[in-house]
Amino acid sequence: MPTYDxxxxxxxxxxxxxxxxxxxxxxxxxxxFSDTCAYAVPKNPIDPERTxxxxxxxxxxxxxxxxxxxxAIAESTGGSITAPxxxxxxxxxxxxxxxxxxxxxxxxxxxxxxxxxxxxxxYDSALMLSVISGHDPLDSTSSRAESGDFTAYVGxxxxxxxxxxxxxxxxxxxxxVSKPVEDALGRxxxxxxxxxxxxxxxxxxxxxxxxIVAMGEASTNLAxxxxxxxxxxxxxxxxxxxxxxxxxxxxxxxxxxRRIILGTYVRAAGFRDAYYxxxxxxxxxxxxxxxxxxxxxxxxxxxxxxxxxxxxDEIESMSPLDKYNIDKMTTAPxxxxxxxxxxxxxxxxxxxxxxxxxxxxxHEGELISVASAxxxxxx
Amino acid sequence: xxxxxxxDASLLDRMCSVAKLTLNTSEKKKFxxxxxxxxxxxxxxxxxxxxxxxxxxHPTAVENIWRDDTIIKKSKLDIGKNTNALEDGYVVGPKLV
Numbered sequence: 502m503p504t505y506d507x508x509x510x511x512x513x514x515x516x517x518x519x520x521x522x523x524x525x526x527x528x529x530x531x532x533x534f535s536d537t538c539a540y541a542v543p544k545n546p547i548d549p550e551r552t553x554x555x556x557x558x559x560x561x562x563x564x565x566x567x568x569x570x571x572x573a574i575a576e577s578t579g580g581s582i583t584a585p586x587x588x589x590x591x592x593x594x595x596x597x598x599x600x601x602x603x604x605x606x607x608x609x610x611x612x613x614x615x616x617x618x619x620x621x622x623x624y625d626s627a628l629m630l631s632v633i634s635g636h637d638p639l640d641s642t643s644s645r646a647e648s649g650d651f652t653a654y655v656g657x658x659x660x661x662x663x664x665x666x667x668x669x670x671x672x673x674x675x676x677x678v679s680k681p682v683e684d685a686l687g688r689x690x691x692x693x694x695x696x697x698x699x700x701x702x703x704x705x706x707x708x709x710x711x712x713i714v715a716m717g718e719a720s721t722n723l724a725x726x727x728x729x730x731x732x733x734x735x736x737x738x739x740x741x742x743x744x745x746x747x748x749x750x751x752x753x754x755x756x757x758x759r760r761i762i763l764g765t766y767v768r769a770a771g772f773r774d775a776y777y778x779x780x781x782x783x784x785x786x787x788x789x790x791x792x793x794x795x796x797x798x799x800x801x802x803x804x805x806x807x808x809x810x811x812x813x814d815e816i817e818s819m820s821p822l823d824k825y826n827i828d829k830m831t832t833a834p835x836x837x838x839x840x841x842x843x844x845x846x847x848x849x850x851x852x853x854x855x856x857x858x859x860x861x862x863x864h865e866g867e868l869i870s871v872a873s874a875x876x877x878x879x880x
Numbered sequence: 881x882x883x884x885x886x887x888d889a890s891l892l893d894r895m896c897s898v899a900k901l902t903l904n905t906s907e908k909k910k911f912x913x914x915x916x917x918x919x920x921x922x923x924x925x926x927x928x929x930x931x932x933x934x935x936x937x938h939p940t941a942v943e944n945i946w947r948d949d950t951i952i953k954k955s956k957l958d959i960g961k962n963t964n965a966l967e968d969g970y971v972v973g974p975k976l977v
Contacts, residue, residue, distance in 0.1 A: 504961055598939045612938050641945050642938065709924040720899060729973060734964045737974045742900065744974040750902040758901055759911060762892070763918060765899040779925045781935030786928065788936060822918050838939025862940055 507605020508640065509574055509616050509633040516632045521571070524559025528754045529723070530578050530609040532556045533827050534816050535585070537756040542813075545589060547852065551810045554584035557619065561585025561593070564619040572629045573619040578609045579711050580831025582617045586843040587805035587855025592872065594618045594626040597862045598838030599644035601630075602637030610718040611642070613711075613835055623844060623873040627651040630865060646863045654869040660693030662871060664858075665798035669704040670830060674807040681847040681854045682804045688878055689802075689871065697798050703790050704833050706783045711832035712825055713767050713780035720764025726753070759821060788837045795861040800871055803830050805843040805855030830857055840865045844872040845879070887915045 510520055527537045535543050535558025543558045545551040546566040553562045557575035562585070564573045575582045577595045586593025595617040603614055618629040634648040666686065671679050686696055726732040728748030737744055753761070767776035794801060807829055816824075834841050839859050846856035856875065860867045892912055896903055903911065960966040965973070 599942065638945055638947050642942050643945065644940065703928065706925055706928045709922045712918075713922055713925065724900075729965065729971070730962055737965055737972065739974060741974040741976045746900045746902050749900050753901070755907070758903070758907070759914065761899050761901065762895050762911065763915065765895045766887075766891075766915075766919070767922070769895070769898070775926065776922060778935050779928070779930065781937060782930040782933045783925050783928050784939065785933045785936035786930060788939060789933075820917070821914055822921055825918075825921075836939070 503605070505605065508602035508637050510605065512633050512635075513574070513629075518572075518632070524557070524563050524573060526559055526576070526581075527556035528757050529607065529719070530556040530576060530581055530614075531719070531754075531756045531760055533580070533584055533824055534811070535559070536813065536816050537754055539754060545810055547590065548810070548812075550812045550814075551852070552588060552813060552816060554586075554588035554806070554810065556581040556584075558585050560619045561589040561591055564591040564621060565589035571620075572625045574629070574633070575617055575619045576606060577615050577617055577831075577835060578613045579715060579835045580828050582619060583805050583831045583841055583843040583855065583857055584828075586619050587853065587857075588810035590845045590848070590853030592620050592623050592626050592845070592876070593805075593843040593855075594620075594630060594865070594868070595835070595841045596630060596634065596865055597644070597646075597840045599642050600634050600646065600648070600840070600863065600865070602633075602635075602640040602643045604637055604639035604643075608718075608722040610715040611722060612718060613715060613838070615835075615838075623842070623869060623876050624652060624655045626842070627655050627869045627873075644863070651865060651869055654866040655873040656877070657870040657874070658693065659689060659871055659874045662689075662694045662800070662867070663798040664689060664694050664696050664871070665699035665794055665801040666696055667699045667701045667704070667794070667801055667803060669701050670803035673829070674804055675809060677809055677849045678804045678807060678854050681849060682802070682856050685846040685856045685875060686802055689875055692874055692878060694871070696802075699794050699798065699801065701790055701794060701833070703783070703787050707787060707833035707836060708825060708829055710780040710783040710787070711828070711836045712763075713776050714784065714836065716760045716764035717768045717777045717780075718764070720761045720768065723753075723757070723761055756821070784836050787833055791833070791837055791839060791859075792861065795864075799860070799864075799867050801859040803857045803859070805857040806830060809849060809852045809854070834859045838862060840868055842868040842872045844876055846875075847879075887912060887919060
């Protein structure tokens with residue numbers, strides 16, 4: 502049991518919510534399929550042979566499966582809210598970096614971690630964001646941007662809204678996924694939205710830049726896992742380095758070890774400039790490119806994930822790099838701190854497909870308006 | 881230019897030593913093969929022309945937020961809640977030297 506509440510928990514309780522429990526996720530958020538959970542792997546309520554997505558897979562599973570009023574709190578570093586929302590047919594709202602306090606959240610990559618929401622309906626996500634957002638002096642990266650009642654954006658007309666369609670996000674995508682997303686955009690046009698073709702050519706650097714920054718930060722954040730104040734503990738034996746190494750080697754899962762080693766490498770003397778610092782510069786360029794796009798459009802629209810939810814046996818045959826490459830829709834907006842929402846765009850072969858909308862920093866309202874209009878048209 | 885794909889056993893050992901991780905033989909073999917492939921993919925960032933773009937350490941402008949430095953009195957018992965190795969009110973750590 503934690504010795505204190507996270508700010509989002511405190512705010513939820515203060516607003517009259519009840520915390521029912523914790524949901525499973527990939528260890529430290531290190532995964533796209535919830536296949537690296539330390540305790541139990543959540544199975545997709547639509548097809549238990551398939552993944553819920555990750556890393557917040559338990560939150561997505563609960564949001565899809567529970568038959569009582571509920572909203573799940575989730576976390577995203579590189580797409581960990583969008584993936585489970587898309588794969589379970591739910592709504593996933595990832596707020597702007599800094600919009601929601603991270604006090605009480607275990608750091609994975611502190612320049613990207615964001616607490617958000619997975620729910621059945623857009624209104625529920627908007628409601629929960631209204632509750633948990635806002636400045637918090639306990640989080641040094643918490644934004645002072647005005648928050649407020651995000652449910653006011655639900656049901657707004659999309660007439661005149663400009664939706665950018667970045668072509669790079671529709672290539673190398675399973676046609677079973679891109680087709681319903683294109684149909685969804687057609688329906689939004691039918692409601693009065695205007696679509697605009699956009700190009701974001703630097704997207705090709707996003708996966709690499711994201712993983713370099715994420716792993717570099719994870720390797721230092723998890724230095725706290727020392728077997729004394731944080732994480733597993735055993736009887737102290739041997740000198741400091743022996744004890745420290747034995748605890749970490751015994752209790753970290755395979756993906757955690759992989760990311761810590763790679764993160765150590767990309768920040769090591771001799772490699773830091775070529776990898777870590779370069780990736781941070783690429784992030785600056787990507788932000789600039791997105792900002793230029795947001796000068797022309799209100800939101801960007803892409804598929805949430807490039808594939809349908811895979812079966813666990815298909816995931817087992819993937820290499821770590823194959824898995825990282827699945828994050829191609831979500832790494833750029835997460836690396837750049839832009840808010841996103843994933844809303845169900847239909848089903849193919851009985852499996853859900855998600856439409857991802859991306860907005861400029863602190864423009865969650867536009868996302869909620871467009872997503873709720875689309876959802877209303879789908880119901 | 882960095883040779884992104886050159887990862888050998890001694891480099892892996894060095895990284896593990898810094899990261900305080902001990903890998904068994906099968907983990908070493910697996911990670912060695914994977915690291916070369918992953919780092920080659922990470923090398924994609926080298927192709928990006930960044931000019932004089934400064935590193936973006938955070939995606940949005942982040943200002944340091946300072947609170948009053950208020951002393952909160954905690955007993956040694958409170959402080960020791962997160963550790964099993966409490967002795968006479970002190971947290972016992974492994975030997976450094």
